[in-house]
Amino acid sequence: MPASFSSKMTLKRKADSDEDTAPRKLHAIAENGAQRPTQPLRNNRSATNVPSTKIGLGPAPLTKPRAPTLSGPPSRTTRATSAPPKPAPRLPSTRTTLTRGPASRTTSGPLRSAAGAAKPDDSRFQALQTQVQSIESARAADAARLAADMEAERLKVAELQSNHLALSRQLADAKTQELTQRRELVNASDEMDALKKRHARELMDLEMDVKRRDREIRELEDDLRVVRGDLDRERTVVGELKSTITQQSTTQVTLTAQNQALHAQINALQSSFDYSAETVSNLRMDLEKARERVEELEQEAREAEMIRRKLHNMVQELKGNIRVFCRVRPVLPSDVSATTLVKSGGSGSRGPSPASISPSPEDLERARVEALAEMAFPDKRDHKEIVLNSSSESATGQERKETWNFNFDRVFEPHSTQAEVFEEISLLAQSCVDGYNVCIFAYGQTGSGKSFTMEGGSSDATAGMIPRAVEQVFRVSEELGSKGWEYTMEGQFLEIYNETINDLLGKGEFDKKKHEIKHDKNGSTHVTDTVIQPLRSPNQVRALLAIAQSRRTVAATLMNERSSRSHSVFTLRIRGNNKMTGESCEGSLNLVDLAGSERLKESGAGNDKDRLRETQSINKSLSALGDVIAALGEKSEKGDKHIPYRNSKLTYLLQNSLSGNSKTLMVFNLSPLATHLNESLCSLRFATKVNNTTIGTAKKQIKSS
Numbered sequence: 015m016p017a018s019f020s021s022k023m024t025l026k027r028k029a030d031s032d033e034d035t036a037p038r039k040l041h042a043i044a045e046n047g048a049q050r051p052t053q054p055l056r057n058n059r060s061a062t063n064v065p066s067t068k069i070g071l072g073p074a075p076l077t078k079p080r081a082p083t084l085s086g087p088p089s090r091t092t093r094a095t096s097a098p099p100k101p102a103p104r105l106p107s108t109r110t111t112l113t114r115g116p117a118s119r120t121t122s123g124p125l126r127s128a129a130g131a132a133k134p135d136d137s138r139f140q141a142l143q144t145q146v147q148s149i150e151s152a153r154a155a156d157a158a159r160l161a162a163d164m165e166a167e168r169l170k171v172a173e174l175q176s177n178h179l180a181l182s183r184q185l186a187d188a189k190t191q192e193l194t195q196r197r198e199l200v201n202a203s204d205e206m207d208a209l210k211k212r213h214a215r216e217l218m219d220l221e222m223d224v225k226r227r228d229r230e231i232r233e234l235e236d237d238l239r240v241v242r243g244d245l246d247r248e249r250t251v252v253g254e255l256k257s258t259i260t261q262q263s264t265t266q267v268t269l270t271a272q273n274q275a276l277h278a279q280i281n282a283l284q285s286s287f288d289y290s291a292e293t294v295s296n297l298r299m300d301l302e303k304a305r306e307r308v309e310e311l312e313q314e315a316r317e318a319e320m321i322r323r324k325l326h327n328m329v330q331e332l333k334g335n336i337r338v339f340c341r342v343r344p345v346l347p348s349d350v351s352a353t354t355l356v357k358s359g360g361s362g363s364r365g366p367s368p369a370s371i372s373p374s375p376e377d378l379e380r381a382r383v384e385a386l387a388e389m390a391f392p393d394k395r396d397h398k399e400i401v402l403n404s405s406s407e408s409a410t411g412q413e414r415k416e417t418w419n420f421n422f423d424r425v426f427e428p429h430s431t432q433a434e435v436f437e438e439i440s441l442l443a444q445s446c447v448d449g450y451n452v453c454i455f456a457y458g459q460t461g462s463g464k465s466f467t468m469e470g471g472s473s474d475a476t477a478g479m480i481p482r483a484v485e486q487v488f489r490v491s492e493e494l495g496s497k498g499w500e501y502t503m504e505g506q507f508l509e510i511y512n513e514t515i516n517d518l519l520g521k522g523e524f525d526k527k528k529h530e531i532k533h534d535k536n537g538s539t540h541v542t543d544t545v546i547q548p549l550r551s552p553n554q555v556r557a558l559l560a561i562a563q564s565r566r567t568v569a570a571t572l573m574n575e576r577s578s579r580s581h582s583v584f585t586l587r588i589r590g591n592n593k594m595t596g597e598s599c600e601g602s603l604n605l606v607d608l609a610g611s612e613r614l615k616e617s618g619a620g621n622d623k624d625r626l627r628e629t630q631s632i633n634k635s636l637s638a639l640g641d642v643i644a645a646l647g648e649k650s651e652k653g654d655k656h657i658p659y660r661n662s663k664l665t666y667l668l669q670n671s672l673s674g675n676s677k678t679l680m681v682f683n684l685s686p687l688a689t690h691l692n693e694s695l696c697s698l699r700f701a702t703k704v705n706n707t708t709i710g711t712a713k714k715q716i717k718s719s
């Protein structure tokens with residue numbers, strides 16, 4: 015219980031006890047006092063508020079006045095104390111009466127009887143008189159004493175009255191105090207009630223608080239359990255980490271030692287590196303010098319090679335020979351998987367069909383080697399020779415080995431690139447800018463690589479002779495612009511299929527117009543109703559090639575799934591004028607992709623009439639080309655000779671480019687496969703014939719104004 019509350023409770027109890035005790039004390043006062051209070055004290059509530067202590071502090075309690083010690087009856091004495099004393103002078107009158115004699119004795123019957131009797135009565139009277147006198151003196155004494163007592167009593171009464179007044183005042187004070195204290199008590203009681211309520215509220219709050227605390231404690235205990243678990247785990251981890259740290263410390267010590275050793279090594283290496291760096295820088299300088307020297311030498315070599323080629327060209331021109339190149343294409347994946355795998359006895363021979371097997375790389379490589387024809391390229395310096403070997407069984411069962419050697423102006427092995435081939439052709443091709451008629455043929459059986467050589471692939475690296483030659487012509491013509499030459503170029507792309515001319519730049523899928531070939535007296539050729547496209551950039555030529563390619567007549571044969579059964583002739587005509595010199599020139603570059611040269615039985619035409627006609631037509635035109643070349647050679651040797659240009663559309667179209675004053679190159683494309691060996695031999699024999707033909711000396715077509 016709060017201290018204030020207990021003190022208030024004590025106060026109340028004290029007030030109660032005062033209330034009980036105060037009237038008792040007041041009664042005691044009333045009993046002891048001379049006068050009773052006019053009103054009973056018990057009814058006066060203010061009297062109850064008089065604190066006992068205050069009562070104790072008031073005037074001393076009154077004592078009951080002692081009765082005077084009279085010889086008379088006590089009741090008179092007692093009455094005398096309560097009534098105010100009668101005036102003393104009455105007593106002497108009584109005494110006067112006694113002293114006058116017997117007359118006065120009438121007042122008392124006995125005395126009159128005694129006086130009448132004799133002297134004895136006198137004596138008795140005397141005695142009585144004395145007695146009376148003594149009594150009177152005694153009475154006087156008593157009266158005096160009584161008066162004194164009365165005075166004393168009066169004083170006492172006065173004292174009592176003053177006491178009473180004091181007590182009344184005290185009582186009033188006490189009542190006031192009681193009232194004040196009662197008010198205080200009521201206030202205290204209210205306060206206590208408020209305190210009790212507050213206490214109850216606080217108690218409730220405390221209980222709720224305690225409950226909440228209990229809940230929190232439970233939660234904290236749960237948390238504590240979890241935390242303890244975590245702590246245990248952390249301790250385990252810490253233990254593990256400590257052991258790891260110990261290990262790491264050991265490792266660190268080892269590493270520090272190693273580090274120091276490495277530092278020492280680094281220092282050693284650094285000095286060695288510095289030395290090496292110096293050496294390297296010296297070597298670099300030497301290398302740079304060597305490079306510069308190599309570049310100089312290479313430049314010299316290039317210039318020498320250029321001079322050699324120019325001289326070679328001059329010799330060729332003087333000799334008038336038609337030039338012949340031979341190019342062997344590489345083995346294609348389709349060559350191995352489709353045809354030779356079964357034949358080679360690889361895993362395909364054990365399986366159900368070549369299409370359903372997936373041969374191992376070893377099988378493929380073995381099949382590839384076995385599929386190859388025996389070809390050799392012994393001339394590693396000038397690359398002019400190709401050797402074919404063949405082993406077969408004779409009728410007697412003996413192994414028969416045959417070898418064929420061929421020499422041409424240049425032989426390109428299977429790995430040769432388009433750039434390498436064009437390097438040999440570029441001078442010839444660009445000579446059209448100087449006013450020459452140039453004719454480059456690609457000859458070979460189907461699938462030997464003619465189209466690849468002439469047109470090539472879509473990338474720069476695989477671009478064929480036509481785009482490269484055109485770029486070269488544009489480049490050279492631009493270079494000659496500084497010398498006053500201005501050129502105009504135009505292109506034509508024709509196809510000869512079954513001895514009819516098809517304009518590859520014309521409209522429609524297949525050209526149905528009848529085209530005629532006309533030769534002017536000035537040496538130029540014109541084909542009627544064909545598109546002649548002015549050319550302004552090499553890119554335009556590429557676009558033309560793409561159009562032509564899409565329009566080419568392509569028919570399937572057994573020899574090649576995408577076989578061209580027609581000759582295609584791309585012609586670039588170039589006319590130049592030199593404003594500075596007044597010269598003009600006109601040349602042409604014909605790039606001819608011939609149809610497949612295979613023989614009839616190899617073509618797979620069989621009973622297919624269309625294919626048969628195609629093949630016969632191709633063979634006719636190819637033999638006509640051979641005849642023309644042979645006749646040109648004979649003309650060159652013997653003089654006048656008829657040249658059968660009109661025997662085929664191809665030779666008639668190229669009449670001006672095949673005549674003695676033109677430059678002709680035939681690229682013989684060969685298949686590397688053993689199965690195509692006979693066709694390759696046919697091509698090589700024809701190539702040799704062409705190579706041995708002298709068709710006159712090329713002449714520029716330059717006019718002076």
Ligand SMILES: Nc1ncnc2c1ncn2[C@@H]1O[C@H](COP(=O)(O)OP(=O)(O)OP(=O)(O)O)[C@@H](O)[C@H]1O
Nearest residue numbers: 343344460461462463464465466574576577578610
């Ligand atoms: N030098 C080469 N390098 C890589 N692939 C080549 C080479 N020569 C030819 N080929 C490829 O061989 C295949 C046949 O070549 P291409 O079509 O040029 O033969 P083709 O003689 O023109 O046949 P066709 O007479 O049917 O036109 C093509 O897939 C071609 O890409």
